[in-house]
Amino acid sequence: MPLLARTVTAPLAVEVHAGAVRHLGELLADRRISAGGEVAVVVGPGIGKEAAEQARESLARAEVLTIDAGTHGGALELATKLRSRNFDAVVGIGGGRVIDTVKYAAFRQGLPMVSVATSLANDGIASPTASLDRDGHSISYGAQIPIAVIVDLDFVRRAPARQLSSGVGDALSNLCATADWQLSHTETGEPIDGLAIAMSRGGAESVLRHPGSVGDDTFLATLANALVLGGTAMAVAGTSLPASGACHEIAHAIQERHPTVATHGEQVGMGALFATYLRGDEQLFREMAHAMKRHHLPRIPSDMGLTVDQFAVAVAYAPKTRPGRYTILEHLSLDVSDLRDRITEFCDELS
Structure with missing residues (x-):
């Protein structure tokens, strides 16, 4: 009897534990997402910047970009910035607005996206959608599911x-x-x-x-x-x-x-x-x-x-x-x- 199976779209890696951000470079290399750390690390205001500094301990060649997150226009602007260098992947560090903005920008550029959550407000940390403000309305856009999802409990504990x-x-x-x-x-x-x-x-x-x-x-x-x-x-x-x-x-x-x-x-x-x-x-x-x-x-x-x-x-x-x-x-x-x-x-x- 033949065995039939289907291919399931899912993250290559899911890491949920304290201190996960410090080992981000190792994870990207182990999963063959980026062997040399040629990635864009995107953060919004607040705690994401601190997490990005920790990530750079294992991603010395990363380029850190700061964005005003949550809007369709901001996502398109980020997509344009991502053309400036031949990145292996894009890493979004922050809450839901940052993650959704980076997810959509990476999708527009055809780049794999790594979701690093500093809060747990919704399932956007791993979903194939991005909720972005456009013309005064919140609109849900289709995107690629993150190639990896990292949740560092050291940062999540500090979320409101x-x-x-x-x-x-x-x-x-x-x-x-x-x-x-x-x-x-x-x-x-x-x-x-x-x-x-x-x-x-x-x-x-x-x-x-x-x-x-x-x-x-x-x-x-x-x-x-x-x-x-x-x-x-x-x-x-x-x-x-x-x-x-x-x-x-x-x-x-x-x-x-x-x-x-x-x-x-x-x-x-x-x-x-x-x-x-x-x-x-x-x-x-x-x-x-x-x-x-x-x-x-x-x-x-x-x-x-x-x-x-x-x-x-x-x-x-x-x-x-x-x-x-x-x-x-x-x-x-x-x-x-x-x-x-x-x-x-x-x-x-x-x-």
């Missing part, structure tokens, strides 16, 4: 607790995304990828049930691995569906109407919790609500400064943010009045 909690929300939201994907498969015939679902859901469940906190290295390593799995699952599936369902529709709707009320991870976390409530999965709802409370994430609209009416309007609009996608929101097709009632019940359940 809210950023790390935001990463928890992003990881937990994959429980909603995979449930929505399976619902779409049942109701519309949408093809599903069992491997991508296993990766995304497995990482999320490890975060859901880990007893630690963002002040605990073992928990931070678990969170980092979950975000890597979520990002890689998108590359495996060739779609964002393993990590984006009703949770992200709700988040995008909130972002459009109330752009300053919460972080992305907080928005998708609360969106996932409400979508799980609508789905009627009582056990998962209780587990998610408990985990979110433990990690100081907003669970009801008032936790992020929204009224029930504001949240109802956002949820009603949410399906328009991803036309053609089928989630629990499209399945139930609730109007603002119905949503107001369900949200009130949802809040009462958590009070």
Whole structure:
């Protein structure tokens, strides 16, 4: 009987431990990404510069570039700078905005990109997408998945607790995304990828049930691995569906109407919790609500400064943010009045 297999797009290396940045040059050489250290090291303001100095201990021939991260224009400007020298790869060191900017610039230039995360706010550290601001809107662009992902816990520990909690929300939201994907498969015939679902859901469940906190290295390593799995699952599936369902529709709707009320991870976390409530999965709802409370994430609209009416309007609009996608929101097709009632019940359940 013939054995059939598929090639999976995934990072060549994933390193999650304290002190990882100091050994970056060795990793790049061992993985044949850059034998001589001819790389561009790109950082934004803040802690990334310190990490870059540590990286240079093993990358003496690297060129360090500082950018104003997070915009489409900034990514294109960086892509132009990368033409100045024959680099083997591009190393992005910093938080999500830096990583996404470098990821897209490297993709535009056809260069391998190494993601070095100093925070764990979302799964962008390993995803094949880049969220960049353009003309006042946050737009998700396709890119190549990082060839290597490095998470140095020495730097992650120093990130604001809210950023790390935001990463928890992003990881937990994959429980909603995979449930929505399976619902779409049942109701519309949408093809599903069992491997991508296993990766995304497995990482999320490890975060859901880990007893630690963002002040605990073992928990931070678990969170980092979950975000890597979520990002890689998108590359495996060739779609964002393993990590984006009703949770992200709700988040995008909130972002459009109330752009300053919460972080992305907080928005998708609360969106996932409400979508799980609508789905009627009582056990998962209780587990998610408990985990979110433990990690100081907003669970009801008032936790992020929204009224029930504001949240109802956002949820009603949410399906328009991803036309053609089928989630629990499209399945139930609730109007603002119905949503107001369900949200009130949802809040009462958590009070």
